[in-house]
Amino acid sequence: MSRQAVSRKDIAEAILARAEEVDTAELARQVAAYLLAEGRAKEIDLLARDIEQLAYQQTGTLEVRAESAHELTDTVASAVKALFTAKQIVLHQDVNPSLIGGVRVQAQDQVLDLSVRTRLRQLRNSA
Amino acid sequence: MYHYFATNDLEGIGALGIDPWAILAQGLTFLVLFYIVKKFALEKIVTKLQERHNKIDSGVRLGIKMEKEFEKLQRTIDQKLHEARLDADRVLDDANQESSQIIKAAEEKASHKVNQMLTDAEAKIESDMERAQQQLRKELVELVADATEVVLEEKLDRAKDMKLIERAISEVAK
Numbered sequence: 001m002s003r004q005a006v007s008r009k010d011i012a013e014a015i016l017a018r019a020e021e022v023d024t025a026e027l028a029r030q031v032a033a034y035l036l037a038e039g040r041a042k043e044i045d046l047l048a049r050d051i052e053q054l055a056y057q058q059t060g061t062l063e064v065r066a067e068s069a070h071e072l073t074d075t076v077a078s079a080v081k082a083l084f085t086a087k088q089i090v091l092h093q094d095v096n097p098s099l100i101g102g103v104r105v106q107a108q109d110q111v112l113d114l115s116v117r118t119r120l121r122q123l124r125n126s127a
Numbered sequence: 128m129y130h131y132f133a134t135n136d137l138e139g140i141g142a143l144g145i146d147p148w149a150i151l152a153q154g155l156t157f158l159v160l161f162y163i164v165k166k167f168a169l170e171k172i173v174t175k176l177q178e179r180h181n182k183i184d185s186g187v188r189l190g191i192k193m194e195k196e197f198e199k200l201q202r203t204i205d206q207k208l209h210e211a212r213l214d215a216d217r218v219l220d221d222a223n224q225e226s227s228q229i230i231k232a233a234e235e236k237a238s239h240k241v242n243q244m245l246t247d248a249e250a251k252i253e254s255d256m257e258r259a260q261q262q263l264r265k266e267l268v269e270l271v272a273d274a275t276e277v278v279l280e281e282k283l284d285r286a287k288d289m290k291l292i293e294r295a296i297s298e299v300a301k
Contacts, residue, residue: 068292070285079296100276101283103292114295116279120272127261127268 008043012050016058052108062085065092067104069116080105083112 011031018027035041052063066072066080072093081089084107096104101116140147164172283291 003128070288073289076289079293101280101288103293120276124269124272127265
């Protein structure tokens with residue numbers, strides 16, 4: 001008897017439902033174990049996006065990731081948040097010196113790449 | 128008898144040395160001889176002579192006829208030769224014309240081919256130049272990008288980076 005795979009949307013809903021009750025780290029371990037057991041480890045990024053979208057739909061909270069070569073100042077962080085419209089914006093910052101300069105902003109499935117590295121790559125490709 | 132006549136005619140015509148009886152005898156002998164020849168030989172001789180004359184005559188006529196035939200033949204030969212020369216000249220002219228046309232066609236073909244080769248060569252040179260320019264442009268851009276990368280990695284500090292980000296965000300927000 002074959003088991004139907006649980007959809008990512010259902011998994012995301014389950015995670016959000018348990019997020020208030022269970023420790024985040026523990027929840028993450030359980031999700032990882034489940035995905036490994038089901039052989040769906042490759043879907044982790046897609047699942048994360050689904051969770052963000054669902055959270056946004058349910059609570060109006062938008063998760064934004066900002067990657068830059070240097071740590072953002074508060075002013076710049078506010079400017080990045082101002083690019084989006086949501087009830088609540090949670091900004092996650094990552095420092096990546098390989099970007100050289102500028103910032104790469106990602107929210108749900110949208111990406112805004114203003115990094116120097118990308119600009120230089122575009123310049124090289126345009127030749 | 129001849130001696131008697133001779134000694135008795137010493138006067139008159141005998142003095143001239145002419146013996147009439149000898150003359151008479153010779154005359155008679157001639158007449159007898161003439162009669163004999165006429166009776167037995169003359170006709171045959173005449174016939175033979177006539178035959179010979181006819182033969183000679185017909186030979187001469189034949190000769191004249193042959194000569195005329197020869198002249199006619201010669202004229203025919205000359206005529207044929209002349210016609211043959213004219214034909215040969217015509218054939219030669221045709222051959223010359225044809226060879227001229229062939230040469231001209233070959234020259235035109237060669238010229239066309241040369242022009243085509245020149246056109247192809249020009250197109251290739253242009254294409255090569257364009258490709259070389261593109262390659263040069265590409266290398267120059269890469270060089271500039273590499274240099275910019277190096278300079279920015281060195282010179283772009285946090286403060287300048289934040290200004291860069293603010294400027295980029297304000298551009299996007301417009």
